Amino acid sequence: MSILLNRDSRIIVQGITGNQGRFHTRQMLAYGSQVVGGISPTKGGQQIEGVPVFDTVHEAVTATGADASIVFVPAPFAKDAAFEAMENGIRLVVMIPEHIPVQDSIDIVARAKALGVTVIGPNTFGIISPGEQTKMGIMPNHIYRSGPVGVVARSGTLSYEIAFSLTNANLGQSTVVGMGGDPVVGQTFITVLEHFRNDPATTCVVMVGEIGGSAEEEAAEYLETLGKPVVAYLAGRAAPAGKRMGHAGAIIERGKGTLESKEKALRAHGAEVVTMPWQVAEAVRGMLPSK
Numbered sequence: 001m002s003i004l005l006n007r008d009s010r011i012i013v014q015g016i017t018g019n020q021g022r023f024h025t026r027q028m029l030a031y032g033s034q035v036v037g038g039i040s041p042t043k044g045g046q047q048i049e050g051v052p053v054f055d056t057v058h059e060a061v062t063a064t065g066a067d068a069s070i071v072f073v074p075a076p077f078a079k080d081a082a083f084e085a086m087e088n089g090i091r092l093v094v095m096i097p098e099h100i101p102v103q104d105s106i107d108i109v110a111r112a113k114a115l116g117v118t119v120i121g122p123n124t125f126g127i128i129s130p131g132e133q134t135k136m137g138i139m140p141n142h143i144y145r146s147g148p149v150g151v152v153a154r155s156g157t158l159s160y161e162i163a164f165s166l167t168n169a170n171l172g173q174s175t176v177v178g179m180g181g182d183p184v185v186g187q188t189f190i191t192v193l194e195h196f197r198n199d200p201a202t203t204c205v206v207m208v209g210e211i212g213g214s215a216e217e218e219a220a221e222y223l224e225t226l227g228k229p230v231v232a233y234l235a236g237r238a239a240p241a242g243k244r245m246g247h248a249g250a251i252i253e254r255g256k257g258t259l260e261s262k263e264k265a266l267r268a269h270g271a272e273v274v275t276m277p278w279q280v281a282e283a284v285r286g287m288l289p290s291k
Contacts, residue, residue, distance in 0.1 A: 001201035002129030002175045003150070003192075004092060004118060005068070011136055012037040012060045012090075014081045015072035016048050020096075024072070024138050025049050031141045032133035036064035039081075057088040068092040070126065070136045078122065079104040086117045094136045095121030098182070105184040112186055119186025125156035125178040131201065137178065139163075147172015149284055150196040152189060153208035154179050154215070158235055162208060162280050169281040171288070174202040179215075189219035197226050204229050204287050206280055207271070211236030212257045220265035229287035230271040231280055234262055 011028070015021040016038025026049050028035050035051050037060040044055035054060040057069070069085040071078055075097045085093050093112070100108075100122045112119040120127055126137015131146035139156070143164040149171055153159035156178055163176055174196075179187050189207060196202045205228055209216040216234065223230050236259050263273045272283050 001199055002132045003195035003199050003202070004120075004175065004177070005127050005129045005132070005134055005136060007032070007034065007132040007134050009068045009092065009134060009136075010034055010036045010064060010066045011068045011070060012039060012057065012064070012066040013051070013070055013072065014039045014057070014085065016040055016051065016053060017043050017046070018072055021072035022048055024070075025051060027138075027141060028070075028135055031128075031135050033135055036060075036066055057084045057090065061089050066090065068094075068136060070094040070096065072096055075099045075101070079108055082108045082119070083111060086111055086115050091117055092136075093117060093119045093186075094126045095119060095124060095180070095186070096126065096138060098123040100182070102182075102184055105182060109184060109186050120177065121180040121182075121185060123182045124180035124185070125159065127175065127177050128173075129175045130173050139176070143167055144176065145172040146174075148174060148201060148203040148288065149206060150174045150199065150202040150204070151176040151206045151208065152179060152192040152196070153177070154181055154210050155208055155235055156181075158233070158277060159208050161277050162206060162233065165278055165281045166206075166284065169285060171281055171284055174199060183213070189215050190222050193219060193222055193226055197228065202228065203289070204231070204284055206230075206284065207232040207266075209234045209262060211259050211262075214257055216262040217265045220269040220271070223266070223269045223271055230266075231283040231287065232263075232266045232271045232273045233275075233277055233280055234259055234273070237275065
């Protein structure tokens with residue numbers, strides 16, 4: 001099983017005729033994703049990688065029954081693309097672009113909540129469900145395998161490293177979710193953990209966090225009701241004090257969001273916190289039932 005995305009998800013690609021949209025459509029199809037259409041205004045009637053292109057989301061949904069969309073349009077137009085998807089029946093929207101204006105992100109998340117739509121991102125690597133052989137995102141195909149470990153991450157490249165180390169240790173993943181690195185995103189650790197809690201195929205969870213914000217502290221208390229073991233790794237141990245690092249969300253304000261405060265909160269509520277990415281697989285192995 002998986003969370004949020006499965007082999008029956010019918011995916012459209014908004015911005016499919018751009019370089020990134022075209023490239024990642026090819027990669028998603030190669031992985032097994034059911035990409036049924038693409039959106040590019042004025043270019044309807046074309047085909048990209050064998051996928052039909054439509055002028056509007058409405059046309060695509062009517063023709064294909066799509067229920068999920070991945071957005072590759074430039075940041076200034078991302079809000080319009082997200083709204084068009086949500087208001088035409090799409091229930092899962094993955095927002096790849098970075099540099100989306102904060103107010104636009106606020107509007108996207110608010111509209112999604114009102115319509116009951118799940119938004120992943122903005123500034124996310126996406127979501128992949130190896131057991132279902134489907135993905136919506138930009139992650140490399142070959143580093144994942146099916147298994148019982150759910151992964152939720154703020155950082156894309158770190159999640160790749162950790163997923164690959166899990167795979168190399170014969171510890172596959174149920175679903176890997178990239179929350180996104182911006183200050184305002186559609187999913188929190190808590191919302192993703194709730195999905196993992198309800199997924200019988202996920203028996204252990206890995207949280208990949210970083211300095212800045214309060215997402216990890218807010219999630220810590222929830223861990224006691226999760227009912228599944230958690231391994232956490234937090235990036236930013238070597239970050240110079242007072243220096244802005246990486247993601248826009250990785251900003252420490254008034255002493256909050258420090259590595260120390262996050263690790264303390266997670267440990268206090270039962271998570272095993274490791275200090276190096278390659279330690280995650282060993283910690284996970286120790287938590288899974290012996291075969």
